[in-house]
Amino acid sequence: MRLIGINRSPYTRRVAITLRAYGVAYEQTDLSGFGNREEVRATNPLGRIPALVLDDGEVLVDSGAIIDHLDEVHGGERPLTPRAGADRRAVQKVAALMMGACDKGLQAAYHRNHVPEEKRHPPWIDDCLAQMAHALRAVEALAPAGKGHLLLGRLTQADITAFVAERLARGLGIDTATATPKLHGLTRRLLETPPFRSTEP
Ligand SMILES: N[C@@H](CCC(=O)N[C@@H](CS)C(=O)NCC(=O)O)C(=O)O
Known part of the structure; x- marks a missing residue:
């Protein structure tokens, strides 16, 4: 799993904290939306961070959607966002x-x-x-x-x-x-x- 983005971005940091809180192993590529536009677009056509590249190559974009996935897969009985x-x-x-x-x-x-x-x-x-x-x-x-x-x-x-x-x-x-x-x-x-x-x- 690879997180695209720098932790100076609050949205990227939110995802990074969530990954750590769930104990999920990941690597991170430090790219900024403005400073590395073309490289970011290669993963997220919108040119924004964060993006999360899953182990099978699927790409998730937008911190809310990424966290929804992490809650679903890693949240167990007590996800960081309660289920209902x-x-x-x-x-x-x-x-x-x-x-x-x-x-x-x-x-x-x-x-x-x-x-x-x-x-x-x-x-x-x-x-x-x-x-x-x-x-x-x-x-x-x-x-x-x-x-x-x-x-x-x-x-x-x-x-x-x-x-x-x-x-x-x-x-x-x-x-x-x-x-x-x-x-x-x-x-x-x-x-x-x-x-x-x-x-x-
Ligand atoms: N709603 C998005 C916002 C993402 C976002 O705005 N990221 C900023 C970095 S803090 C960015 O990439 N900005 C570049 C741009 O909007 O062109 C999320 O939650 O992930």
Whole structure:
């Protein structure tokens, strides 16, 4: 199994953490969507990371679809996304908020990095970052005050997606220690555990 993408990408990192949490052996090819467009297109016609090449050569694209497959095959009795019911809805909701937050954060970053300064529209960047910050605050409200995980008292995709979103937000200049202190604490604690520490870019 081969993961295509760099762990600086929150979507790729989410998949890498999931693979490690499930104890799945894999190799990784460090390619970035913008920096290695042609090489990435050879695996994913859309030119985006992550992609996952399975042992039989089948290619999966998009972190959500990749994780759905990993849950199905490796999740056993306690997949990182519960298989049904209220628990599944709760985890999926946090994951959707946190992946959406990453989408908005990256829209802001792309605007900063790819639009010439004289054509930039700062209110657009501010709006994207505000959407990201609002989503983080909504998930902050769910976070337990102590040392627990976000939901169900165990590691789920809620924690993994909150981790990558909080890290991206911090990288974009959002002061998460002040704005979302419980999420900030959660990511620091998760970083002490092998799936998170071993995937640090
Ligand atoms: N919804 C996709 C988003 C993937 C994505 O946007 N990846 C970024 C890297 S962080 C990328 O490859 N961007 C290049 C591009 O969009 O052209 C997922 O969850 O995998």
